[in-house]
Amino acid sequence: SGSCLLRDSQVRVMENMVTNAEKYFGQFCSLLAAYTRKMARLRDKADQLVKQLIDFANTENPELQATLRNFAEDLAKVQDYRQAEVERLEIKVVNPLKFYGAQIKQTRAEIKKFKHIQNNEMKQLEKLEKLRQKSPSDRRMIVQAETSVQRASVDASRTTRQLEETIVGFQEQKLKDLQKIFSDFVTIEMVFHAKAVEVYSSAFQTLENYDLEQDLEDFRAKMHGVYGHYSARPFTDTNTSSSVPWALTSQNTQSTIQSQRKEEDAGEDDSMEEDMVEDLRGQGQGQGL
Amino acid sequence: SGSCLLRDSQVRVMENMVTNAEKYFGQFCSLLAAYTRKMARLRDKADQLVKQLIDFANTENPELQATLRNFAEDLAKVQDYRQAEVERLEIKVVNPLKFYGAQIKQTRAEIKKFKHIQNNEMKQLEKLEKLRQKSPSDRRMIVQAETSVQRASVDASRTTRQLEETIVGFQEQKLKDLQKIFSDFVTIEMVFHAKAVEVYSSAFQTLENYDLEQDLEDFRAKMHGVYGHYSARPFTDTNTSSSVPWALTSQNTQSTIQSQRKEEDAGEDDSMEEDMVEDLRGQGQGQGL
Numbered sequence: 001s002g003s004c005l006l007r008d009s010q011v012r013v014m015e016n017m018v019t020n021a022e023k024y025f026g027q028f029c030s031l032l033a034a035y036t037r038k039m040a041r042l043r044d045k046a047d048q049l050v051k052q053l054i055d056f057a058n059t060e061n062p063e064l065q066a067t068l069r070n071f072a073e074d075l076a077k078v079q080d081y082r083q084a085e086v087e088r089l090e091i092k093v094v095n096p097l098k099f100y101g102a103q104i105k106q107t108r109a110e111i112k113k114f115k116h117i118q119n120n121e122m123k124q125l126e127k128l129e130k131l132r133q134k135s136p137s138d139r140r141m142i143v144q145a146e147t148s149v150q151r152a153s154v155d156a157s158r159t160t161r162q163l164e165e166t167i168v169g170f171q172e173q174k175l176k177d178l179q180k181i182f183s184d185f186v187t188i189e190m191v192f193h194a195k196a197v198e199v200y201s202s203a204f205q206t207l208e209n210y211d212l213e214q215d216l217e218d219f220r221a222k223m224h225g226v227y228g229h230y231s232a233r234p235f236t237d238t239n240t241s242s243s244v245p246w247a248l249t250s251q252n253t254q255s256t257i258q259s260q261r262k263e264e265d266a267g268e269d270d271s272m273e274e275d276m277v278e279d280l281r282g283q284g285q286g287q288g289l
Numbered sequence: 290s291g292s293c294l295l296r297d298s299q300v301r302v303m304e305n306m307v308t309n310a311e312k313y314f315g316q317f318c319s320l321l322a323a324y325t326r327k328m329a330r331l332r333d334k335a336d337q338l339v340k341q342l343i344d345f346a347n348t349e350n351p352e353l354q355a356t357l358r359n360f361a362e363d364l365a366k367v368q369d370y371r372q373a374e375v376e377r378l379e380i381k382v383v384n385p386l387k388f389y390g391a392q393i394k395q396t397r398a399e400i401k402k403f404k405h406i407q408n409n410e411m412k413q414l415e416k417l418e419k420l421r422q423k424s425p426s427d428r429r430m431i432v433q434a435e436t437s438v439q440r441a442s443v444d445a446s447r448t449t450r451q452l453e454e455t456i457v458g459f460q461e462q463k464l465k466d467l468q469k470i471f472s473d474f475v476t477i478e479m480v481f482h483a484k485a486v487e488v489y490s491s492a493f494q495t496l497e498n499y500d501l502e503q504d505l506e507d508f509r510a511k512m513h514g515v516y517g518h519y520s521a522r523p524f525t526d527t528n529t530s531s532s533v534p535w536a537l538t539s540q541n542t543q544s545t546i547q548s549q550r551k552e553e554d555a556g557e558d559d560s561m562e563e564d565m566v567e568d569l570r571g572q573g574q575g576q577g578l
Contacts, residue, residue, distance in 0.1 A: 175505060186493045
C-alpha cells in the first residue's frame with residue numbers, strides 16, 4: 001500500500017539522516033578530541049620550555065635572569081590559558097559531541113521500534129492476502145484478519161506521526177547542537193587567542209627592554225678589567241705556585257722569568273682572579289652547577 | 290705558575306659556559322622543534338575537521354550548507370596561518386638554534402686548541418724543572434729549555450688574549466641569539482594569534498547569522514505539509530501498490546479499507562511524497578550517499 005511505501009521511505013530517510021549524523025558527528029567528535037589532545041601536547045612542550053628557561057635564567061647574570069624569568073612567566077601564562085582552552089574544549093565541545101552520539105543510539109532504538117510496528121502491518125496484510133487466496137469462503141477468518149490489519153494499520157499510522165515528530169525533533173537537536181557546539185568551539189578558541197596576543201605583547205616588551213648592549217659592555221669590562229693585567233706578562237705569580245703540583249720547585253723558574261713580571265702585588269691579583277672566576281661562573285654557570 | 294692557574298680557570302670557565310649554553314640551547318632547540326611538530330599535528334587535525342565539515346555541509350540543505358562551508362573556510366584560514374606559523378618557527382627559531390649548536394662545536398674546537406697550547410707550556414716547564422734537578426750543570430740544555438719555556442709562555446699568553454676575545458664573542462653571540470630567537474618566537478606567535486582572533490571573529494558571526502529557527506520551521510512545514518495528509522488515514526493509495534511485492538493483489542484489500550481514505554487524488558500524493566523524500570534526502574544525506 002502507498003502509506004506503507006511512504007512509511008517505508010520515511011523510515012529509510014530517517015535511518016539515513018541518523019546514519020549520516022552519526023558518521024559526521026562521530027568524526028567531529030574524534031577529530032576535536034584529537035585536536036584537544038594535540039593542544040594538550042603543545043602545552044606540555046611549552047611547559048617544559050618554561051622550566052628550562054627558568055633553569056637557564058638561574059645560570060645567568062641578574063639582568064638577563066630577570067628578563068628570562070619574566071619571559072618564562074609570560075610563556076607559562078599562555079600555557080595556563082591553553083590549559084583552560086583544553087578543559088573548555090573537553091567540556092563544551094568534545095563531551096556534548098559524545099553525548100550526541102549516545103542520543104543517536106536512542107533514536108536508532110526508536111526507529112527499530114517503528115520498523116517492528118511497520119513489519120507487523122505488512123505481516124497482517126500478507127496474512128489477509130493469503131487467506132483470501134486460499135480460503136476465500138472462510139468469512140470468519142477473513143474478517144478476523146481484516147480486523148488485525150486495521151489494528152496494525154492504526155498502530156502504524158500512530159507510529160508514522162511519532163516518527164514524524166522524531167524526525168523533526170532529531171533535526172532540531174542536530175541543528176541546535178551543531179550551532180551550539182561549533183559556536184562554543186569558536187568562542188573558546190577566540191578567547192584563548194585573544195589572551196595569547198595580550199600576554200605575548202607583554203613578553204615582546206620584556207625581551208625588547210632587555211639591554212643587551214649594556215650587559216655585554218659590563219661583561220667586556222669585567223673580562224678586560226681582570227685579564228688586562230695578565231695579558232702583558234706570559235707567566236708570573238709564584239705565591240700560588242705551591243698549589244700547582246708540576247711547579248713544586250718553581251722558585252727556580254721564578255728567577256729565570258722574574259724580569260717579565262710587571263705587577264707588584266700577586267696576592268691582589270689572586271683575589272681579583274677569584275672574583276672574576278666567581279663572576280664568570282655566576283654568568284656562565286650559576287651556583288647550581 | 291699563577292698565569293697558568295688563571296688560564297686554567299679561564300679555560301674551565303669557558304668550558305662551563307659552553308657546556309651550559311650547549312645544554313640549555315640544545316634543550317630549547319629540541320623543545321621548540323617538538324613544539325613546532327605538535328603545532329603541525331594540531332593543524333593536521335583541524336585540516337581533517339575542515340574536510341569533514343565540507344563533506345557534511347554537502348549533505349545538508351542550502352542555508353546550513355552555506356553556513357557550514359563559510360565556517361569550514363574560516364577554520365581552514367586559521368590552519369593556513371598555523372602552517373605559516375610552523376614554517377616561520379622552523380626558519381626563525383628552530384634552525385637558528387640548530388645553527389647555534391654548530392657554532393658551539395666550533396668554540397669547543399678552539400678551546401681544545403687553547404688547552405693544547407697551555408699543556409705545551411706546562412710540559413716545557415716540567416722539562417726545565419727536570420733538567421735543573423738531573424743535570425744542573427748542563428747550561429746549554431738548560432738555556433735551550435728556558436727558551437722553549439719562554440716561547441711556549443708567549444704562545445700561551447697570546448692564546449689567553451684570544452681566549453678572552455672568544456669568551457666575549459661567545460657571550461655576545463649567546464645573548465644576541467637568545468634575544469633574537471625568543472623575540473622572533475614571540476613575534477611569530479603574536480602574529481598567528483592575532484590572525485586567529487580575526488578569523489574566528491568572522492567564523493563566530495557566520496555561526497551567529499545562521500537562522501536555525503527559520504531552517505527548522507521550513508523543515509517542520511515540509512514534514513507536516515506532506516505527512517499531514519497521511520496522518521489521518523492509516524493506509525491507502527493503491528495506485529503505487531504494484532511496486533510493493535507483498536501487495537500484488539491489494540485491489541482486494543483496497544475494498545476493505547477504502548472507507549478510511551480521506552484524500553481524492555492519490556497520484557498527487559505520490560508526487561508530493563517523492564518531493565518530500567527528495568527534500569529529506571537533500572537535508573539528511575545529499576546526492577553523494
